[in-house]
Amino acid sequence: MSEMNFDQVLDCKGMNCPLPVIKTKKAIDTMDSGQVLKMIATDPGSKNDISAWASRTGHELLINEQTDEGYVFFIKKK
Amino acid sequence: MLTPYSANELFNWLRQKDDFLLLDVRNEEDFGRFQVESPYKVHMLNVPYFDFMEEEEASVAKVPRNKKIKVVCAKEGSAQYVGEILESHGFDDVGYLKEGIVSWGNMLAPVRVNDEGEAYEVWQFIRPGKASLSWGLISEGELSIFDPSRNLEFYEEFAAEHGCKITQTFETHLQADYISGSRFISKATGSKVFGHSGDFMGASFDYTAVQNGDIFKASPKGPDIEVVHSPGHTPGSTCYKIDDTYVVSGDTIFLVSLGRPDLGGKAVEWAGMLYETMTKKIRTMDPTLQILPGHYIEWAEADENLVFMDTLQNILDSNAAIYGISSEADFVEFIKQNIRKQPDVYAEIRKVNAGWLDPEDDEQSSMDLGKNECAASAYAAQQSA
Incomplete structure (x- = not known):
């Protein structure tokens, strides 16, 4: 599992879509440009959704991987 | 009020051209x-839900106001x-699909094939999400199913509605593109499973091995079901001839193609088998037989009642580019030209169908989603188009 520094962590385990993306958006909205959010989800749909949402909004998806914990995302706010 | 709708309701609206x-x-x-x-033209729009989240007004503006909306x-x-x-x-008229796209992927729609009043009933079960077809034969209150998918609930309800009992299921081959329902149906109802040992040898469940020329009955006094071993798509591929009138052809004969022989990873060897099947078994069958295939490629192949069926003669005539090839070398070359990658999940699905893997229900649903990739012909033409 990759690890890197992050500024906030958001646990979306057990939530179904659209909640992981909605909560991620809300968390990102409170952060400053350049800060990194770590988000963990268990909904398999979040893998492609977060990636599509990030490319749509311009936030940088640094890591998108599947671990024992779930799907782990590191997102850098634009 | 937001209204939920089922995949079957959606299919009926599409069918009625709502x-x-x-x-x-x-x-x-x-x-x-x-x-x-x-089956018919539909007004479809893709706007991801997170677009509505990011730019609500602009996203809503993309949705036409004067129509019913099915999300x-x-x-x-x-x-x-x-x-x-x-x-x-x-x-004010918005609905959402219950259980999402997976329920569309699993949905089966029954269509009666032969006329009312016949001694037995032939049914087609379309699975639009997979472009695949299973077939039912009702005789004296007994239902035989050919190539059932894993939607046990549907087949049980269908049997109850038609006052019959599922007694046997026939596999035309070990499927790679969808999870077979025979095992589950057998477990739930005690029905017998038939298949060819060329594909099912070593399977973890009980099945009756069929051989070329075997004849089974749909019911004690019902029509004959004759086994025609037709290797090529797989070594154990088998067609089932019903009452010398219909042929459940699995992935051997499609209305506009043949089943690709390269899915097993031995393209040349299996293409040779398929050529022999084509020349010695298919072309020599009674040309008036009605072919009931395991898949379709396009909805356009269906008739006005959405039945995917045609006479062998018509299939041979309209697909001469494949069925007319007259040497094994040319046939193998044709297959090689058309080889394309198969979805990675096919190897896993085969293991599930042989009973060697038993993933969780959710996992099976996700493995089972997506249109099939079983036909041999169209690929090269599409690539050059």
């Missing part, structure tokens, strides 16, 4: 990979989410 907008709110990648395919998403939560946004903008 006027509505199908709004798919999944991300573009998932939408591109798999989407609702309608589709992966599971159903995002469709509800978007549905609520649309309602808050004054849309």
